[in-house]
Amino acid sequence: MKLTINGEEHELPAATLAEALALLEYEGDWLATAVNGELVHRADRENHHLRDRDRIEVLSPMQGG
Amino acid sequence: MPQFYGTELRSRLLLGTARYPSPAILAEAVRRSGTDIVTVSLRRETAGGRQRGAFFELIRELGVRVLPNTAGCHSVSEAVLTAKMAREVFSTDWIKLEVIGHHDTLQPDVFGLVEAARILTGEGFDVFPYTTDDLVVAERLLGAGCNVLMPWCAPIGSAMGPQNLPGLRAMRAEFPDVPLIVDAGIGRPSHAATVMEFGYDAVLLNTAVAGAADPAAMAAAFAAAIEAGHMAYHAGMLEPRDMAVPSTPVIGKAVFS
Numbered sequence: 064m065k066l067t068i069n070g071e072e073h074e075l076p077a078a079t080l081a082e083a084l085a086l087l088e089y090e091g092d093w094l095a096t097a098v099n100g101e102l103v104h105r106a107d108r109e110n111h112h113l114r115d116r117d118r119i120e121v122l123s124p125m126q127g128g
Numbered sequence: 129m130p131q132f133y134g135t136e137l138r139s140r141l142l143l144g145t146a147r148y149p150s151p152a153i154l155a156e157a158v159r160r161s162g163t164d165i166v167t168v169s170l171r172r173e174t175a176g177g178r179q180r181g182a183f184f185e186l187i188r189e190l191g192v193r194v195l196p197n198t199a200g201c202h203s204v205s206e207a208v209l210t211a212k213m214a215r216e217v218f219s220t221d222w223i224k225l226e227v228i229g230h231h232d233t234l235q236p237d238v239f240g241l242v243e244a245a246r247i248l249t250g251e252g253f254d255v256f257p258y259t260t261d262d263l264v265v266a267e268r269l270l271g272a273g274c275n276v277l278m279p280w281c282a283p284i285g286s287a288m289g290p291q292n293l294p295g296l297r298a299m300r301a302e303f304p305d306v307p308l309i310v311d312a313g314i315g316r317p318s319h320a321a322t323v324m325e326f327g328y329d330a331v332l333l334n335t336a337v338a339g340a341a342d343p344a345a346m347a348a349a350f351a352a353a354i355e356a357g358h359m360a361y362h363a364g365m366l367e368p369r370d371m372a373v374p375s376t377p378v379i380g381k382a383v384f385s
Contacts, residue, residue, distance in 0.1 A: 068175075069173070069174075089173065089176070095170065095216040097209055102209065104216060120172065121173045122172060122213050123172075123180035123184070123217070124168050124170060124184045125170065125183065126144075127145060128147075128199065128284070128334030
């Protein structure tokens with residue numbers, strides 16, 4: 064299915080958010096995820112089913128002021 | 129010592145983590161500053177990315193509290209979602225709330241700020257709002273559930289120092305019991321000392337330290353200035369006078385002619 068992840072288009076055979084992250088080799092306990100503008104908690108990624116054209120944001124800590 | 133949302137702190141200096149020449153220099157600056165709060169941000173992670181994990185580990189190893197920010201957010205919805213994502217990563221209810229209203233000055237959108245603050249305090253966040261020195265906005269932020277205010281003293285990263293001294297003094301006088309932190313615009317230790325002499329509770333710095341030739345030494349200089357300003361506020365300072373007043377007593381002066 065078509066997914067937009069951090070602004071980039073991807074075609075991925077991923078049923079859940081956890082599968083999409085694994086296919087793109089996202090890992091680590093420092094990630095935060097949102098789908099279509101809503102936070103998806105770490106514990107909910109495995110059960111969060113994706114739909115075609117979902118917009119996913121994957122954020123991580125960065126230096127800031 | 130200052131208390132923010134029930135947490136007592138050892139230091140009156142909050143330090144940003146951006147723009148340092150290296151992670152080692154950042155760590156040394158944090159140590160020399162004596163701070164126990166550092167600000168961090170969230171940005172898009174690249175697929176398969178590992179570098180951010182190293183930064184996350186560095187922050188954890190510093191042993192200080194993390195105050196995540198919503199830097200760069202220009203809308204209420206962006207800021208609220210970023211705050212929620214920051215809580216997920218850093219396991220803290222604290223959020224430095226920025227809703228930017230102007231591209232060039234990075235002036236806060238105070239209308240969006242109040243709206244976002246209301247939403248976030250309703251969801252259990254402890255909001256540290258980056259605001260202006262406007263007293264009416266400050267009142268609205270307190271009404272929205274904020275228990276700390278963070279007025280700018282000049283545009284972010286400008287190093288101009290306090291541009292509205294009467295405004296900052298008025299804010300302190302108007303809200304004597306609210307923790308006030310000057311956030312943004314400080315360039316040198318004397319700027320920090322000035323606002324601390326007004327009775328501000330703390331100062332948040334980043335570029336003034338990170339951009340110095342020796343960031344760790346500058347962090348120590350700021351820590352000393354902030355402490356000096358705070359001590360002076362409580363010691364009670366003289367008001368300026370128009371005329372000279374001899375410091376040495378005139379009584380008993382010898383008459384030689």
